[in-house]
Amino acid sequence: MTDHEPAQHFAAPKLLLLNDAALGLPPVCTALAPGETALVAGPSRVRLALAELALPGIIPIWTDFRRSASLTALLANVRTEGVLRRLVLAANGENAEDVFAVMRTILTFLPSLRKTPEAEVRLFVSDGPAKASLTAFLRRFSETGLPVHLKTAPASALRLAA
Numbered sequence: 210m211t212d213h214e215p216a217q218h219f220a221a222p223k224l225l226l227l228n229d230a231a232l233g234l235p236p237v238c239t240a241l242a243p244g245e246t247a248l249v250a251g252p253s254r255v256r257l258a259l260a261e262l263a264l265p266g267i268i269p270i271w272t273d274f275r276r277s278a279s280l281t282a283l284l285a286n287v288r289t290e291g292v293l294r295r296l297v298l299a300a301n302g303e304n305a306e307d308v309f310a311v312m313r314t315i316l317t318f319l320p321s322l323r324k325t326p327e328a329e330v331r332l333f334v335s336d337g338p339a340k341a342s343l344t345a346f347l348r349r350f351s352e353t354g355l356p357v358h359l360k361t362a363p364a365s366a367l368r369l370a371a
Contacts, residue, residue, distance in 0.1 A: 222246045222291030228274065228314070229256045230299040230307070234333055234362060239297055248290060250274075250283055274310035280317045293321045296330045299362055302337030309339075312346050315357075322355055330355065333362035 227239055229251025241247055249260045250272035257269035270286050273279040287293050296318055300307040315330060322328040332347075334340050343359070350357045 223294040224248055224287060224291045225295045225297065226250065226287055226293055226318070227297040228272075228299060228311075229253055229260065230301075231297050231333065232256065232260055233365075234297075234299060238331070238333060242294075245294065246291060248287060274314055275306065277313075280313060284317055284321070287318070287321070292325055293318060294325055294328055296322065296328075297333075298330070299333040300335075300339075300343075301364065302335045302340035302343075303364070304337070305339040305342070307339070308334065308343050312343065319353075319355070323353065328355060330357040332357065332359045334359065335362050335364040 223242070223245045225239070225241060225245050225247045227247065227249055229249055231239055232249065239247075247264065247267040248270055249257060249264075249267050250270045251257060252271070252273045254271060257271065261267060261269050268290060270283055272283045296315070298311045298314060300311045302308065311332065311334070322330065332343070334343060340361075347357055347359060
């Protein structure tokens with residue numbers, strides 16, 4: 210390439226980020242779109258390793274969703290890998306800490322998601338008292354234009370490894 214040739218620009222990979230709790234969902238909930246790369250984040254190295262074996266090509270990222278520094282590192286990893294197009298998170302509606310972690314994750318990635326016209330958030334939460342807090346939190350997102358879909362997931366699909 211000479212100084213007079215335009216630089217080639219390649220589109221950044223489109224990413225699907227899911228938490229390890231979402232690994233128990235039916236495949237249709239976490240299926241990759243054409244050209245999309247999956248990143249799986251979570252605190253269990255065992256679950257991440259098993260996900261890597263079951264889903265070749267995913268990028269596992271150790272993350273403690275309860276820690277701000279860990280979420281910041283996850284955001285940096287996602288930005289390095291490409292453009293976040295879909296965020297798929299699952300949580301136990303009986304566990305307030307799980308649901309709060311989902312809310313924090315959404316807020317962490319909200320600026321990145323707003324920059325992508327086709328971005329969306331899909332949430333799968335089992336019934337429980339903490340789900341009401343999430344529903345109230347999500348009411349604020351109707352004004353952002355970011356599609357956020359909340360579905361009830363069976364608790365059996367959200368089993369987490371210790």
